[in-house]
Amino acid sequence: MIRLLVHVTLPDNTGLLCGEMVTTSPDPSGKIKGAFRYVPEYLKNPRAFPLDPVTLPLTQEEFQTERPEGVHAVFEDALPDDWGRALLIRKARLGRGEQTLPRMLEAIGNGGLGALSFQSAQNRIKTDSSAGIKNLEALLDTALRYESGLPLDEEELELLYQSGSSPGGARPKALCRKEEGTLWIAKFPRHQDRFHVESIEAATLELAKRSGLPVPEFEIRTLGKRKVLLVKRFDISDCGGRYHMISVQTLLQAQGYYFLGYQNMFDAVKAHSYQPSIDIPLLFRQMVFNAAIGNTDDHLKNFCMLHKESGYCLSPVYDVLPDLYEKREHSLSFPSGAGFLPPDGKTLQRIGGNLRIEAAGKIIDAVRETVSVWKKVFQDYNVPESEILRLESGINRRVDSLGNLS
Numbered sequence: 001m002i003r004l005l006v007h008v009t010l011p012d013n014t015g016l017l018c019g020e021m022v023t024t025s026p027d028p029s030g031k032i033k034g035a036f037r038y039v040p041e042y043l044k045n046p047r048a049f050p051l052d053p054v055t056l057p058l059t060q061e062e063f064q065t066e067r068p069e070g071v072h073a074v075f076e077d078a079l080p081d082d083w084g085r086a087l088l089i090r091k092a093r094l095g096r097g098e099q100t101l102p103r104m105l106e107a108i109g110n111g112g113l114g115a116l117s118f119q120s121a122q123n124r125i126k127t128d129s130s131a132g133i134k135n136l137e138a139l140l141d142t143a144l145r146y147e148s149g150l151p152l153d154e155e156e157l158e159l160l161y162q163s164g165s166s167p168g169g170a171r172p173k174a175l176c177r178k179e180e181g182t183l184w185i186a187k188f189p190r191h192q193d194r195f196h197v198e199s200i201e202a203a204t205l206e207l208a209k210r211s212g213l214p215v216p217e218f219e220i221r222t223l224g225k226r227k228v229l230l231v232k233r234f235d236i237s238d239c240g241g242r243y244h245m246i247s248v249q250t251l252l253q254a255q256g257y258y259f260l261g262y263q264n265m266f267d268a269v270k271a272h273s274y275q276p277s278i279d280i281p282l283l284f285r286q287m288v289f290n291a292a293i294g295n296t297d298d299h300l301k302n303f304c305m306l307h308k309e310s311g312y313c314l315s316p317v318y319d320v321l322p323d324l325y326e327k328r329e330h331s332l333s334f335p336s337g338a339g340f341l342p343p344d345g346k347t348l349q350r351i352g353g354n355l356r357i358e359a360a361g362k363i364i365d366a367v368r369e370t371v372s373v374w375k376k377v378f379q380d381y382n383v384p385e386s387e388i389l390r391l392e393s394g395i396n397r398r399v400d401s402l403g404n405l406s
Contacts, residue, residue: 001025002102005119010047011309013241018042018051023070023102032070032100037062049307051244053272054251071101073250078112079104082170091161114235115242130175130183131163137223139163143172143188183236187229195324195387198229203381204293204320211289211370213282214316220381234316235306244307249300261333262287265303266355274311282314284357288364291342292371292398294323299331323394345402368402
């Protein structure tokens with residue numbers, strides 16, 4: 001049995017014990033039973049808020065989970081995916097029978113993204129999980145060598161464990177701290193990349209920003225012959241506190257190979273945002289942008305809500321890329337029966353009308369006009385011409401289809 005105390009760090013950097021999680025050992029089939037309960041002190045605190053407004057409302061009952069992992073999905077949101085999770089397992093020396101979500105939460109402690117931290121009797125020491133920006137080139141080299149299966153010495157492994165086992169996603173990332181103390185996520189290339197993904201993502205973020213979408217601060221750094229994308233963490237407040245994060249996948253209780261769509265996201269945001277009159281049009285604008293640029297990797301983990309002083313709201317846009325590998329179908333279906341293929345402008349305008357989006361046509365026109373100059377923006381971010389040529393047909397086809405609003 002594993003018992004973890006769950007703490008939340010508020011935006012003003014105040015820490016609160018909010019609850020306790022208990023999980024059993026896995027049964028022979030790998031299933032774990034688990035439960036969470038808020039502590040009475042948290043429930044009495046005027047600043048308390050539900051960690052998951054759907055499955056963990058602010059009540060004193062014990063919340064058991066039916067998930068076979070034994071952990072409520074909002075806690076899994078604090079863990080990295082794939083690349084970072086493999087590092088975390090290796091860092092914590094978790095054997096095959098120990099590579100469970102409760103053990104990973106115990107291992108990550110206060111080093112995950114978002115405001116939650118997890119404490120057992122064994123992990124009471126707080127550590128800084130970010131590396132100094134001066135170590136960025138060493139981190140890049142170490143990450144590439146690790147990914148290639150080359151041997152690393154203890155010092156190199158420690159650097160990678162310290163900063164690379166917390167960020168989410170399937171690609172190599174690390175947490176880093178700039179000289180002035182701000183915290184960023186460094187996104188690294190991979191040996192087998194067929195595109196300069198970091199430059200393309202930076203250019204796509206620039207297009208999203210010009211399209212009227214909120215994006216985190218970002219910059220490209222050149223290290224030798226390679227480029228690294230730095231994205232400022234939006235879960236950190238100005239005074240060093242934290243904003244609690246919950247993925248839309250968690251809000252919709254989706255698991256595995258789901259068949260949900262943007263309409264489900266609109267419903268979730270309408271139900272839980274403290275500013276739906278702002279967030280619903282923003283989500284519509286992002287949906288139009290994803291259709292225009294070809295961001296087919298628009299799965300539910302790539303959308304989240306932050307808890308701020310007034311409640312939950314949409315986070316800035318992140319993890320946006322064009323359809324690099326010609327997937328064509330989006331991860332999410334479009335509303336009003338439009339399906340998984342990118343809808344044209346007329347269909348998007350009808351969707352906007354059904355959602356009661358004010359001036360939906362103007363939003364579509366603005367996004368189309370912005371994305372239509374994508375090649376110039378990609379060139380400004382030094383995306384090779386050969387890669388622009390490979391993307392040209394797909395993006396131009398999508399942009400052109402938005403022009404039909406009649």
